[in-house]
Amino acid sequence: MSESFEDILKQVNEIPTKKLSVANAQDLPVMEAVAEAKAKKIADPILVGDEEKIREIAKQIAFDLSDVRVINEPDMQQAATTAVKLVHDGEADMYMKGALDSKTFLRSVLNKDVGLRTGKTLSHVCVFEIKGIKRLLFLTDVAFLPYPTLEDKEQIINYTVDVCNACGIENPKVAPLAAVEVVNPKMPVTVEAAQLTKWNEEGRIKNCIVDGPLSMDLAIDPEAAKHKAGAENRKIVGDADVLLFPDIHAGNLVYKTIVHLCEFKNGCILMGTKAPVILTSRSDSKETKINSIALAAVVAHHQHRI
Amino acid sequence: MSESFEDILKQVNEIPTKKLSVANAQDLPVMEAVAEAKAKKIADPILVGDEEKIREIAKQIAFDLSDVRVINEPDMQQAATTAVKLVHDGEADMYMKGALDSKTFLRSVLNKDVGLRTGKTLSHVCVFEIKGIKRLLFLTDVAFLPYPTLEDKEQIINYTVDVCNACGIENPKVAPLAAVEVVNPKMPVTVEAAQLTKWNEEGRIKNCIVDGPLSMDLAIDPEAAKHKAGAENRKIVGDADVLLFPDIHAGNLVYKTIVHLCEFKNGCILMGTKAPVILTSRSDSKETKINSIALAAVVAHHQHRI
Numbered sequence: 001m002s003e004s005f006e007d008i009l010k011q012v013n014e015i016p017t018k019k020l021s022v023a024n025a026q027d028l029p030v031m032e033a034v035a036e037a038k039a040k041k042i043a044d045p046i047l048v049g050d051e052e053k054i055r056e057i058a059k060q061i062a063f064d065l066s067d068v069r070v071i072n073e074p075d076m077q078q079a080a081t082t083a084v085k086l087v088h089d090g091e092a093d094m095y096m097k098g099a100l101d102s103k104t105f106l107r108s109v110l111n112k113d114v115g116l117r118t119g120k121t122l123s124h125v126c127v128f129e130i131k132g133i134k135r136l137l138f139l140t141d142v143a144f145l146p147y148p149t150l151e152d153k154e155q156i157i158n159y160t161v162d163v164c165n166a167c168g169i170e171n172p173k174v175a176p177l178a179a180v181e182v183v184n185p186k187m188p189v190t191v192e193a194a195q196l197t198k199w200n201e202e203g204r205i206k207n208c209i210v211d212g213p214l215s216m217d218l219a220i221d222p223e224a225a226k227h228k229a230g231a232e233n234r235k236i237v238g239d240a241d242v243l244l245f246p247d248i249h250a251g252n253l254v255y256k257t258i259v260h261l262c263e264f265k266n267g268c269i270l271m272g273t274k275a276p277v278i279l280t281s282r283s284d285s286k287e288t289k290i291n292s293i294a295l296a297a298v299v300a301h302h303q304h305r306i
Numbered sequence: 307m308s309e310s311f312e313d314i315l316k317q318v319n320e321i322p323t324k325k326l327s328v329a330n331a332q333d334l335p336v337m338e339a340v341a342e343a344k345a346k347k348i349a350d351p352i353l354v355g356d357e358e359k360i361r362e363i364a365k366q367i368a369f370d371l372s373d374v375r376v377i378n379e380p381d382m383q384q385a386a387t388t389a390v391k392l393v394h395d396g397e398a399d400m401y402m403k404g405a406l407d408s409k410t411f412l413r414s415v416l417n418k419d420v421g422l423r424t425g426k427t428l429s430h431v432c433v434f435e436i437k438g439i440k441r442l443l444f445l446t447d448v449a450f451l452p453y454p455t456l457e458d459k460e461q462i463i464n465y466t467v468d469v470c471n472a473c474g475i476e477n478p479k480v481a482p483l484a485a486v487e488v489v490n491p492k493m494p495v496t497v498e499a500a501q502l503t504k505w506n507e508e509g510r511i512k513n514c515i516v517d518g519p520l521s522m523d524l525a526i527d528p529e530a531a532k533h534k535a536g537a538e539n540r541k542i543v544g545d546a547d548v549l550l551f552p553d554i555h556a557g558n559l560v561y562k563t564i565v566h567l568c569e570f571k572n573g574c575i576l577m578g579t580k581a582p583v584i585l586t587s588r589s590d591s592k593e594t595k596i597n598s599i600a601l602a603a604v605v606a607h608h609q610h611r612i
Contacts (some may be wrong), residue, residue, distance in 0.1 A: 180558075215559075224566065248562075259523070
């Protein structure tokens with residue numbers, strides 16, 4: 001069971017190295033992360049894009065491409081199509097965004113012929129290791145789905161449980177978060193949270209323990225949970241694994257609060273795709289990019305086994 | 307200009323000591339905070355409630371009541387009514403919750419005859435001093451108004467600007483927060499944020515600089531603001547004073563994330579009342595209670611002067 005990114009990186013080294021297809025790879029920060037992921041045997045990259053620029057950057061960062069497959073596609077859209085097709089066809093296990101805008105990248109993910117759609121909604125999970133918290137936290141959805149419906153939230157829980165399982169966490173605790181811990185008919189989020197809890201109790205949402213609506217303190221702070229009235233009746237007492245946000249504003253604001261105010265490590269992937277997709281951005285550190293690749297690798301391995 | 311609670315406490319010592327009316331004061335943690343506030347000349351308390359229990363607790367915590375006014379009202383509701391009336395009548399400057407539930411306390415605040423209503427909506431501000439951030443942050447609304455309308459948000463901005471002014475911060479920067487920094491018609495929060503910004507530019511919302519929608523990183527992190535595309539066109543570049551949340555879920559979840567994961571100090575008051583109201587709870591530390599009293603004191607002083 002992984003409790004940290006160090007654990008996840010160890011996990012990755014115990015599985016056959018996964019192949020990583022990078023769309024429009026001629027992006028220095030991305031190539032730096034990919035080079036280090038390769039060196040640490042986290043992934044074997046296939047770099048698709050403007051070959052001349054790719055090789056130039058590789059030289060700049062002392063990235064030896066002698067045993068790296070480079071596919072020349074100078075056109076951005078074509079590079080994305082070619083790169084995603086590799087994953088679609090099983091030649092690569094994971095798909096990563098290079099020097100292209102998110103829209104074009106996502107369009108390639110959703111490409112009907114060579115993309116990675118499953119017919120279900122896409123979603124996003126950000127895995128955090130935060131100083132002061134003993135477990136990994138799986139935050140969703142902080143970056144992709146603006147206003148998940150109740151059905152979306154059920155789907156998101158199922159995806160995130162898979163990601164938890166991939167990290168060796170069985171029967172994760174899922175906290176549908178809100179400002180309050182009781183159902184208030186004037187607060188739809190709390191009603192949805194209670195419904196998700198009910199579906200879990202009835203066996204419709206499986207392989208996890210859902211307990212909501214839950215406030216942040218009951219979700220992540222065992223000390224706070226000790227002192228809170230009614231906490232003894234809850235299934236989650238400061239030990240949530242998955243934090244499910246009411247909407248993307250709450251999710252993104254909490255995510256950025258942690259990133260800018262706490263000591264942490266994180267890695268993120270898209271969910272709901274045929275294979276893991278890494279959609280990191282310029283504001284993500286190299287370490288985050290590498291952690292995301294590692295997370296994608298364990299998820300890819302887990303998806304193949306089930 | 308206050309940049310920390312230490313500054314606010316110094317400010318308080320430079321103004322005539324304000325009188326603090328406590329409803330149902332026989333609450334040990336509240337009395338501990340009030341005793342320390344009195345010792346530090348932050349406030350002069352008037353304790354309304356069950357006198358026998360009040361004196362018992364005072365003895366327990368070595369709180370000398372010889373120069374403290376104690377009003378005997380053993381009935382909880384009556385204690386609240388009597389306590390709020392003191393503020394209503396100008397015999398006290400601030401109103402604090404003791405050993406009674408929030409509902410009863412708020413009912414006394416809203417009492418038509420002896421309460422503190424202004425006819426406008428009530429709201430809540432939580433002032434934070436966070437390690438790593440050089441300025442005080444004014445978070446609103448994280449605890450009271452669930453789904454502020456656009457008009458409510460305009461009102462909240464006006465209240466919070468007053469509180470900033472009371473802390474010596476002129477022309478504060480107000481960030482209507484969201485997951486994104488551009489208007490997206492599918493995200494009503496961003497449309498509202500842009501409208502608030504427009505109202506500020508047109509002079510309808512005064513004495514502050516409103517810039518939204520804004521993400522959390524642009525709001526509080528100058529480093530992040532340096533690297534973000536388009537940041538050069540923004541009025542807020544990591545130096546927001548006021549963080550205005552989309553709704554109470556986003557606000558409360560961020561607030562609790564800070565409380566449970568960061569090194570911080572904070573103090574909170576209700577806004578939209580004739581005089582400052584302190585609505586702290588058992589989960590608030592003694593220091594937070596004292597900071598709240600200090601905040602209420604500078605706000606009360608400021609309200610009298612304008």
